[in-house]
Amino acid sequence: MGTDDLGRDVLTRLMYGSRVTLSVAVAATAIGVLAGVVLGGIAGYYGGLLDTLIMRFIDVMLSFPTLFLLIILSAYVKATILGIVAIIGFTSWMGIARLVRGELLSLKEKEFVEASHAIGARDARIIFRHLIPNAMGPVIVAGTLNVGYAILYESSLSFLGVGIQPPAASWGNMLTNAQSYVTSAPWLAFWPGILIFVTVLCFNFVGDGMRDALDPKLK
Numbered sequence: 001m002g003t004d005d006l007g008r009d010v011l012t013r014l015m016y017g018s019r020v021t022l023s024v025a026v027a028a029t030a031i032g033v034l035a036g037v038v039l040g041g042i043a044g045y046y047g048g049l050l051d052t053l054i055m056r057f058i059d060v061m062l063s064f065p066t067l068f069l070l071i072i073l074s075a076y077v078k079a080t081i082l083g084i085v086a087i088i089g090f091t092s093w094m095g096i097a098r099l100v101r102g103e104l105l106s107l108k109e110k111e112f113v114e115a116s117h118a119i120g121a122r123d124a125r126i127i128f129r130h131l132i133p134n135a136m137g138p139v140i141v142a143g144t145l146n147v148g149y150a151i152l153y154e155s156s157l158s159f160l161g162v163g164i165q166p167p168a169a170s171w172g173n174m175l176t177n178a179q180s181y182v183t184s185a186p187w188l189a190f191w192p193g194i195l196i197f198v199t200v201l202c203f204n205f206v207g208d209g210m211r212d213a214l215d216p217k218l219k
Contacts, residue, residue, distance in 0.1 A: 002187045017169040025150035031089030033143045036096025041127045044104030058094045074162040088153050103135035144207035148200040
């Protein structure tokens, strides 16, 4: 796969960069799913004022362009792997929360919830032991798709110079220097770009497959 402008092996940097990019994407998605499940579960179960406050906060968050919000947050958070994970995780929970809330609004009217109330089960047990496990099918699918988005966000931040900083390698920051050598050394842009494309495409295919497998309406 050639070498870069400093003589470093591109294949080796791609392999090390894959660890950074995929770790950031999976960890950020896990944070987003956890926050979305908790807040969406609380909003969907209790409803009322609490539901309204959480949903309006989500509306405010969604009103900002995601990449613009990521760039603003990166100005206040140190550009380390943990910092990038926190930034992407903070901006990726809103869709999960809405999805969980919608599922719980219908599930909480089911007979097994009434039976749990009748035997004196606490709200926390009903939410996290009975309701959320029954809503995890769509959440798993959405989380799988969010991994692909997280890879794109990490790559975009690193490409813009506010993500993972050199000499640490990620697929995004490998593209930063490559733009100066597009005509003389096109492989510097081709290999990171094709890996980002193929990886995101694979996660999207996995998400679609899990949706087909977990959605009872398609059976």
